[in-house]
Amino acid sequence: MVVYYFSLPKQLFENQYATVIESSDGQLIGAKIAADGQWRFPQTDSVPNKFEKCIVAFEDQYFYKHVGFNPGAMYHAFLQNRKANKVVRGGSTLTQQVIRLHRNGKKRTYFEKVIEVVLATRLELRHSKEEILALYAAHAPFGSNVVGLEMASWRYFGLQSHQLSWAEAATLAVLPNAPSLIYPGKNQEKLLQKRNRLLKRLYENQVIDQATYELSLEETLPQKPFAVPQIAPHLLQKVAKKQANQKVVTTINYDIQERVNEIVNQYYQQYKQNQVYNMAVLVVEVKTRNIVAYVGNSPTDKDHQKDVDIIDAPRSSGSILKPFLYASMLDDGELLPKSLVPDIPTQISGYSPQNYNLTYDGAVPADRALARSLNIPSVLLLQEYSVNKFYEQLQKFQFRSINRPPSNYGLSLILGGAETNLWDLCKSYAFMAGTLDFYTKNQDQYRTKELANLNYEFDRKADFGSPTKQKNILQPASIWHTLSAMKEVNRPNGDEAWRFYDSSLELAWKTGTSFGARDAWALGVTQDYVVGVWVGNATGEGRPMLSGVEAAAPILFDVFQLFPKAKWFATPYNDMEEVEVCEKSGFLAKDNCPKVLSWVPKTAKKTENCPYHQWIHLDTTEQFRVNSSCESPENMIMLSWFVLPPVMEWYYKSKNVDYQVLPNFKNGCESQLQEVTMGFIYPNEGTKIMLTKNFNGELQPAIIKIAHTKTDATVYWYANEIYLGSTKTFHEMPILLPTGSYLMTVVDDLGYEIKRKITIEQ
Numbered sequence: 005m006v007v008y009y010f011s012l013p014k015q016l017f018e019n020q021y022a023t024v025i026e027s028s029d030g031q032l033i034g035a036k037i038a039a040d041g042q043w044r045f046p047q048t049d050s051v052p053n054k055f056e057k058c059i060v061a062f063e064d065q066y067f068y069k070h071v072g073f074n075p076g077a078m079y080h081a082f083l084q085n086r087k088a089n090k091v092v093r094g095g096s097t098l099t100q101q102v103i104r105l106h107r108n109g110k111k112r113t114y115f116e117k118v119i120e121v122v123l124a125t126r127l128e129l130r131h132s133k134e135e136i137l138a139l140y141a142a143h144a145p146f147g148s149n150v151v152g153l154e155m156a157s158w159r160y161f162g163l164q165s166h167q168l169s170w171a172e173a174a175t176l177a178v179l180p181n182a183p184s185l186i187y188p189g190k191n192q193e194k195l196l197q198k199r200n201r202l203l204k205r206l207y208e209n210q211v212i213d214q215a216t217y218e219l220s221l222e223e224t225l226p227q228k229p230f231a232v233p234q235i236a237p238h239l240l241q242k243v244a245k246k247q248a249n250q251k252v253v254t255t256i257n258y259d260i261q262e263r264v265n266e267i268v269n270q271y272y273q274q275y276k277q278n279q280v281y282n283m284a285v286l287v288v289e290v291k292t293r294n295i296v297a298y299v300g301n302s303p304t305d306k307d308h309q310k311d312v313d314i315i316d317a318p319r320s321s322g323s324i325l326k327p328f329l330y331a332s333m334l335d336d337g338e339l340l341p342k343s344l345v346p347d348i349p350t351q352i353s354g355y356s357p358q359n360y361n362l363t364y365d366g367a368v369p370a371d372r373a374l375a376r377s378l379n380i381p382s383v384l385l386l387q388e389y390s391v392n393k394f395y396e397q398l399q400k401f402q403f404r405s406i407n408r409p410p411s412n413y414g415l416s417l418i419l420g421g422a423e424t425n426l427w428d429l430c431k432s433y434a435f436m437a438g439t440l441d442f443y444t445k446n447q448d449q450y451r452t453k454e455l456a457n458l459n460y461e462f463d464r465k466a467d468f469g470s471p472t473k474q475k476n477i478l479q480p481a482s483i484w485h486t487l488s489a490m491k492e493v494n495r496p497n498g499d500e501a502w503r504f505y506d507s508s509l510e511l512a513w514k515t516g517t518s519f520g521a522r523d524a525w526a527l528g529v530t531q532d533y534v535v536g537v538w539v540g541n542a543t544g545e546g547r548p549m550l551s552g553v554e555a556a557a558p559i560l561f562d563v564f565q566l567f568p569k570a571k572w573f574a575t576p577y578n579d580m581e582e583v584e585v586c587e588k589s590g591f592l593a594k595d596n597c598p599k600v601l602s603w604v605p606k607t608a609k610k611t612e613n614c615p616y617h618q619w620i621h622l623d624t625t626e627q628f629r630v631n632s633s634c635e636s637p638e639n640m641i642m643l644s645w646f647v648l649p650p651v652m653e654w655y656y657k658s659k660n661v662d663y664q665v666l667p668n669f670k671n672g673c674e675s676q677l678q679e680v681t682m683g684f685i686y687p688n689e690g691t692k693i694m695l696t697k698n699f700n701g702e703l704q705p706a707i708i709k710i711a712h713t714k715t716d717a718t719v720y721w722y723a724n725e726i727y728l729g730s731t732k733t734f735h736e737m738p739i740l741l742p743t744g745s746y747l748m749t750v751v752d753d754l755g756y757e758i759k760r761k762i763t764i765e766q
Contacts, residue, residue, distance in 0.1 A: 012126050016106050017143055021046045022155070023244040024251040025236065027258035028462050032158060034240035035232045038249070043159065043232075044151035046251040047142035052166040055153060056137060057211050058177035062202050064098040068133055072099045072124030098140050099124040101180075105143045141165075146179045147186035148229075160186065162230035170212055171223035174202045192225055199225070235261055238300020238313040239460060253462040255294035260287065260566055264297040267562045272302040275539065275555065280547050281308035283539040283556075284315050285563060286426045290437045290532055293456050293466040297563075301542070309542035318405035318423035319538060322516030322552065323377045324525045325398070327486050328432070329418055330374045332397045333389050334482040337610030341485045342369040342590030342602075344616070345381040348651045351688035355415055357383040360517070366656025367648055369590050371489035377515065379419055386418045394418070400477050401432045402455065420518045426536040431458050433527055434534045435476075436483045437573070438468075441531055443480040444574040450476050480576035481605035487512035487529065487573060494553075509564055510572045515552025522546040526556035530570040535563050581606045586614040588646045596644035620645045620666065628670035635673070650683035654711030665713055682719070682750060682758045685709040692763045695740070703766065705738035710750055710758070722749040742766070 020038040022045055027033050038044050051059075060067045073096075096104065103123045127136060146156035153176060157165040161172050168176070178198040179186055185195040200221055207217040234240070236256055243252050264285055272283065281304045287297035300313035333339035347365040350357060357379045364380070373381035386394055394417065395410035405423040406413075413421045435455045442451060452469030454476040459466050490512035509530075516525035524539040539555040541547070549555075583604055586597035591614040593599040621640040623630045630640055647666055648656055657663040686709045687693060693706045712719060712735055721728040721737045723746045728737055735750075741764050751757040 012123060012130065016102070016127075016139065019044060019143070019151075021249040023240065023248050025240050025243050025256075026251065026253045027256045027261065028254065029258060030164075030253065031258045032164065032233050033235040033254070033256060033258065033261065034237055035155075035158075036240055036244050042149050042151050043155045045142070045154035046249065047138060047152075048154060048165075048251075049138065050134065051137050051141045051153070052168065052173070054168055054170055054173040055141065055165060055177060057206065058170075058173045058202060059098070059137070059140070061205050061209060061211065062174075062177045063101070063181070067098050067137075070097055070099075072126075072128040073097055073121045096120065097124065099127055099136050102136055102139045102143070103127060105140070144180035145183045146176065147183040158232055159229050160226035169220065169223065170206070170216055171199065171203065171220035174206070174220070175199045175225065178202055186226070195225055235265065236298050236300075238315065239295075239298040241300070241311070241313055242316075243460070254460045255289075255292075255296065255462050256298060256460070257296045261297045261299075263566050264299055264563055265303075267559060268299050269303050271539075271559055272304065276304070278547055278549065279545075280539060280541060280550060280555065282312070282314060282542045283537070283559065284313075284426055285559065286315050286430050286536045287563060288430045288434050288458055288534040288536075290434050290441065290529070290534060293431075293434055293438075293458050295458055295460045296533070298460065312542045314538055314542060315426045317542070318425055319523045319540070320420045320518035321422050321424045322420040322518040322523055322525055323379070323382070323418075324424070324429060324514060324516030324527060324552075325418060325422070326374055326377060326382050327490060327514055328398065328401065329382065329386055329389065329394055330370065330489065331436070331478050331482045331486040332394065333370075333385060334485055334605050335478050335607060336389075337605070337607035338389060339370055339385070340585060340590055340592070340602075340604055340608055340611050341371045341489065342585065343611070344368065344589045344591070345370050345373050346384055346652055347373070347378055347381050348655055349685055349688075350380050350384065351691065352383070352387060352415060355383075357415070357419060364655040365659050366652045366654065371485070371492070374486070374489045375492040376494070382418045383415050386415055391415060391417055397477075398422075400455075401428070401435070403428050403432070420516070420523075426538055427458060429525075429527055430534045430536040431455070433529045433536075434458070436478065436487065437529045437531065437534065439476060439478065440480045440483045440487070440573050440576065443579070444576050446471065448473075448576075448578045450474060452476065479579055479605060479607070481579040482607075484573060484576055485605070490514050490529075491572075509561075509569055511561075511564060513557070513560060515557055517551040517553075520546040521548065521550040524550050524552045524555040526552050526560040528560050528564060530564075530567075531573055532570045533564070533567055535560055537563070575603070577603065579606060580604060581608065583608060586617065589614045589616045591615065598644075616646055616648055617644050618647055619643070622667065623670055627667060628673075629667050630670050630673050633673060634670060650681060650711045650713050651685055653713055654683075654685065665715070668714060668716075679756070681713045681717070681754075681756050682752060683711050684748075684750075684758065684760050685711055687760065687762050689760055690762070692765055694765050703740060705740040706764070708737045708739055708748060710735045712752065714752075718753045720751045722751070723747070725749070739764075 020040045022038045022043060023036040024045055025034045100120045103120045141153040143152060145151055150156050150159050153165050156176050157163050157168055161168065185191040203217055203220050206212045268283055268285060283302045285297065285299040289296050300315050301310055304310045344367040347368045349364065359379050368378060368381055391410045391414060398406050403424050405425060439454050449471045452472050453467055456466040456468050491510060493513055511528050511530055513526065513528035522540055522544055526537040528535045537556040537559045540550060580603045582601050584593040584599040585591065585602045586593045587600045588598060592611055594613045594617060596619055597614050597617045619642055621630050621642055623635060624639055626641055645666060695703050695706060697703055715733060718730055718732045719735055720730045723739060723741060728739065731737060743764055743766050745763050748760045748762055749757055
C-alpha cells in the first residue's frame with residue numbers, strides 16, 4: 005500500500021516550459037520557446053469547454069465514469085491487436101495517456117500497460133477529472149515541436165484556446181492521436197476525415213446542433229503555421245530573466261502597445277534615413293505605476309542591436325536631470341521660481357559650459373531657464389547648490405547608474421556627465437506626479453513609499469506604504485512649480501500655438517540631448533501618465549541633427565495623443581505661502597522693489613531679498629545722478645533703480661529693450677561710492693590662451709572683451725603695465741603677446757579699474 009501511495013512523484017512533469025506573457029485582458033503578446041526546443045506553454049487551470057467535449061468524445065467517452073482505466077476498451081483493443089498481429093489500438097483512457105506522457109520513452113508492451121493502469125488509478129485518487137484533463141491538454145503532442153493545447157491553438161489557428169470554433173477544437177482533438185497529420189500540404193484528406201467523423205459524433209450525441217455541424221464541415225483545415233505574437237519582445241526578455249518557464253499576465257494594454265509599436269515603426273522608417281536605428285518608449289500609469297506600453301527597441305535588425313533592451317540601458321542623461329535640480333533648490337529654500345539667474349560666458353576651474361544655441365541672455369528667470377533648458381544657468385545653479393548635495397538628492401531618487409563619487413561628475417552632472425535610463429527616469433517623474441496628486445486629494449498627506457518601483461505584473465500591486473505627514477524627498481509645492489515650468493517648454497514644430505486651443509494637451513515635459521548628439525530624450529507627465537522616449541544608436545554613434553526636441557519629442561506627443569486629455573494638477577495651496585516678490589528680479593521684494601504677490605513654497609522665506617534694486621538720486625530733470633557734493637538734498641529726486649552687474653547687464657539689455665541703464669553723474673558730481681561699472685566677459689581668471697595660426701602660418705591675436713555700464717565710456721588697456729590702446733562703445737582688444745603670464749588691467753575715464761591674470765601660450 006505504501007509503494008502504491010508513493011508510486012507517483014509530487015510533480016508529474018518536470019518539463020521545461022515556454023515563457024509566456026499576456027496583456028492585462030489576457031491576450032498573448034509574446035512567448036519564448038522552452039529550453040528543450042519545444043513550444044510548450046505552462047499548464048492552465050482549466051480546459052475550454054469545446055475542446056473538452058471534443059477530446060472526451062474522440063479519446064475516452066467514459067472518462068467521467070471510470071476510475072482510471074476502461075476494462076471493456078482494453079479488452080476490445082486486445083482482440084483487435086491479436087487479430088492484426090500488431091498494435092493497432094491502445095484502449096487507453098485519457099488518464100492512462102497522461103501517465104504515458106509522464107513516462108515518456110517507455111516501450112509500449114503489455115507489462116507497461118499494467119504499470120499505466122496502476123498509476124492511472126493512483127492519479128485518479130490524487131486529482132479531479134478536470135485536473136487530469138488539464139494535464140493532458142498541457143502535455144499532449146500536436147505535431148512538430150508543438151506541445152499542449154494552448155500552443156497548438158496559436159500555432160495552427162492564431163487564436164487562444166477558448167476562441168476556437170467547434171471545427172478547430174475537433175481538429176486539435178484528433179491530432180495527439182496522429183500528430184504527423186498536421187504537416188501543411190500533407191495528409192490533409194486523412195486529417196479532414198478524422199475531424200469530420202468527430203464532428204458527426206458530436207452531432208449524433210447532441211453536443212452540437214445541425215446548423216453548427218453543417219457549418220463546421222465547411223471550415224478549412226490549418227495551412228501555414230502562425231507565428232507566435234511578439235508584440236512586446238523586450239518585456240518578454242525581461243520577464244524571461246526572472247520568471248522563466250511561467251505564464252505572466254502583465255499590465256500591458258494590448259491596444260496601446262500595438263499603437264505605440266506602430267508609432268515607433270513609423271519614426272524608425274524615417275530616422276534610419278539619417279542612420280539613426282534605435283529608439284525606446286515606456287508608458288507608465290501614474291496612479292498604479294503599472295507599465296501600460298513597453299517598447300524596448302525599434303524594429304531594426306541584428307546589425308543594429310535589435311535585441312538590446314534600451315529601457316534599462318544606461319545612457320548619457322543630457323539635460324534630462326535639470327528639473328530635479330530646480331525642484332530640489334525650491335524645496336530647500338535656495339531659489340524662487342522666477343529668481344534671475346546669470347546667463348553669461350562662464351568658466352569654472354577650466355570648465356566652460358555653453359548654451360545649445362551659443363547665445364547669452366545676461367540674466368533669465370529660473371523657471372524660463374528650465375523651460376528653455378539653458379545650460380549656463382543650470383551649471384551656475386548647481387555650483388550654488390553644490391554637486392555633493394545634488395548627488396545625494398539623486399541617490400534618494402534611486403538612479404542606479406549614477407553610482408560614481410560626486411567628484412567624478414563635477415558640474416557636468418547637470419549636463420550629461422552622468423548616465424541614466426528610461427526606467428529610472430519614468431519612475432522618478434511618476435513619483436513627482438504621484439506625490440502632488442495624492443497630496444491634493446488626500447488632505448495634505450504623503451505616502452511613505454511614494455517612490456514605488458514600476459510594475460508589469462497584473463496580479464501584483466505597487467507598494468506605496470502608509471499615509472504620513474512627512475514629505476517624501478520633495479514637497480508638493482516644489483513639484484507643482486517644477487511641472488508648471490516644464491509645461492512652458494517650447495513644443496515641436498507645428499504645435500507652437502497650443503495655448504490658444506482648448507483641446508490642447510497640458511503636458512509637463514522635458515527634453516535632453518547628450519554631447520555629440522548620441523542620445524535624444526523626451527519625458528512627459530500628466531496626472532494620469534508618464535511617457536519616456538529615447539532615440540539614438542545603441543552603439544553610441546552620434547548623428548547630426550539628433551536632438552531631444554527634433555527626434556524624441558514628436559514621438560512623445562504622438563504617444564500622448566493615444567490617451568484622453570487629462571486635467572492639470574491641482575495647486576497645493578496648503579504647502580504654499582503668498583509673498584511679495586520683486587517684479588523685476590523674482591527675488592523676495594525689498595522696500596524699493598516693484599512688488600507682486602506670488603504663491604511660492606513655504607520654504608521660500610529662506611531665500612535672499614532682491615540684490616538688484618538700489619536707491620539713486622537724480623536731479624530735477626531726472627536725467628543725471630547727483631549727490632550732496634553737487635546738489636542740495638531738497639533738489640534731489642530719489643528713485644529705485646534696477647541695476648544688474650556689468651557683464652549681466654551687457655547681455656541682458658540686448659534681449660530686454662525696456663531695461664534702463666543707470667544715468668551718468670551730472671558734471672561736477674563725484675560718486676561717493678566705488679561702483680562696479682566694468683566686468684570681464686572674456687577671459688576668466690587664470691585662463692590659458694593658446695594663440696592659433698592662420699593658413700599662412702601667421703599667429704592670430706586673442707580677443708579680450710569687457711562690458712561697461714556706460715555706453716559712452718572710454719577705457720584704456722594694459723598688459724603688465726604696457727599700454728595696449730583704448731576703446732569706446734565696443735570694448736574689445738586684440739592682443740598678440742609672447743608666451744608668458746600677464747596681468748590685464750582695464751581703466752575707464754573715471755579712474756575705475758579691473759584686473760585679470762591670464763597666460764599666453766603659442
